Amino acid sequence: MSKTSRTSITMPATAKKDSIIEIRAIAQHDMESGFRYTEGGKLIPRDIIRTFTCTYNTVEVFKADYYSGIGANPLIIFTTIAVESGTLEFRWVGDDGYEAVNQARITVS
Amino acid sequence: MPMGVAKAVQPSQQSSYELMSTENKAMQDDPSLNPAMFWVGDGESLWQQKVGLQSKSCSACHGDAKKSMRGVATQYPKLIKGKLQTLEGQINQCRVGAQSAPALAYESKDLLALTAFIAFQSKGMPITVSENSANAAFMKKGRQTFNERMGQLNLSCAQCHEDRAGLKLGGSPIPQGHPNAYPIYRLEWQTLGSLQRRLRNCMSGVRAQQFEYGSPEMAQLELFLMWRARGLPLESPGVRP
Numbered sequence: 001m002s003k004t005s006r007t008s009i010t011m012p013a014t015a016k017k018d019s020i021i022e023i024r025a026i027a028q029h030d031m032e033s034g035f036r037y038t039e040g041g042k043l044i045p046r047d048i049i050r051t052f053t054c055t056y057n058t059v060e061v062f063k064a065d066y067y068s069g070i071g072a073n074p075l076i077i078f079t080t081i082a083v084e085s086g087t088l089e090f091r092w093v094g095d096d097g098y099e100a101v102n103q104a105r106i107t108v109s
Numbered sequence: 110m111p112m113g114v115a116k117a118v119q120p121s122q123q124s125s126y127e128l129m130s131t132e133n134k135a136m137q138d139d140p141s142l143n144p145a146m147f148w149v150g151d152g153e154s155l156w157q158q159k160v161g162l163q164s165k166s167c168s169a170c171h172g173d174a175k176k177s178m179r180g181v182a183t184q185y186p187k188l189i190k191g192k193l194q195t196l197e198g199q200i201n202q203c204r205v206g207a208q209s210a211p212a213l214a215y216e217s218k219d220l221l222a223l224t225a226f227i228a229f230q231s232k233g234m235p236i237t238v239s240e241n242s243a244n245a246a247f248m249k250k251g252r253q254t255f256n257e258r259m260g261q262l263n264l265s266c267a268q269c270h271e272d273r274a275g276l277k278l279g280g281s282p283i284p285q286g287h288p289n290a291y292p293i294y295r296l297e298w299q300t301l302g303s304l305q306r307r308l309r310n311c312m313s314g315v316r317a318q319q320f321e322y323g324s325p326e327m328a329q330l331e332l333f334l335m336w337r338a339r340g341l342p343l344e345s346p347g348v349r350p
Contacts, residue, residue, distance in 0.1 A: 006147045006150055006151070008141055008146070008147075010141035012338075023225070024141055024142070026142070026144065028144070028147040030299075030300075033298075071296075071299055072144070072299040072300060073144035073147065073299075075142065075144075
């Protein structure tokens, strides 16, 4: 089973070497907490994103665990240091086989 | 005014955007932060998707939405063949009539996505709904609903959103109640929602019998509200707390 959704990355396309860059990563996801009930009294199973990772030219530079308390369509803003030109890969993995991947390129001078 | 309540001094027409925190304003203004843009993206895909018995997409008739749908959302609700249609109603009319596909449920992801995508094409354009001889009867009913007390709390829309706009209800500012950003991503809802969902919220708040989704009463109230907000630029898709 492969479930995925839209994601969006906002970060600079170019940066000076060793400067700090801000990255915004948002994923479309209901983040169903697993604590809610339907009108019929049936528990709605948990369906959330569990982890978010960012790799910079295959080196992991950022990782976050998401929990039930995090709202829908989670946005995460973090920073890293622009060490070299290349590709940043973002991966969201969650319940029920959810996986979304996005990439962004950066040129460092 | 009853009970000596001071009438709030307010600028003539104000979007509830102005009442939001800087963070929430930024969330609406920056497409990379606005979660509603996911629905706009979904709507763009649906626009191209062939559906129904005729295997026809929206674009088969309407072409490029950036051109054909520009300014369209500023005119709804609109009188079409004698029937007052909301934007959602017209989308479903197209699906059933032109595409031979089943109508989409109100507040379903697909209907919200298409509405958001179409409304997005009019972002920044002023609302152009006007009162004319054709829609006067509907406008009158909408105005009546707006001014009529309803529910166990026995309150009308106007008592809060005209008489007390700018004051506070609990800790929250009371907006003028202009429908100029719908569909909105409401943080309280954690999702996108239509104007009708918002209106039903208020109706349940005053403990009134809620109007049904897609009912003529809803369309009439929407018409009056859009006319009341005429001239205000559309912010769709908006973000609200």
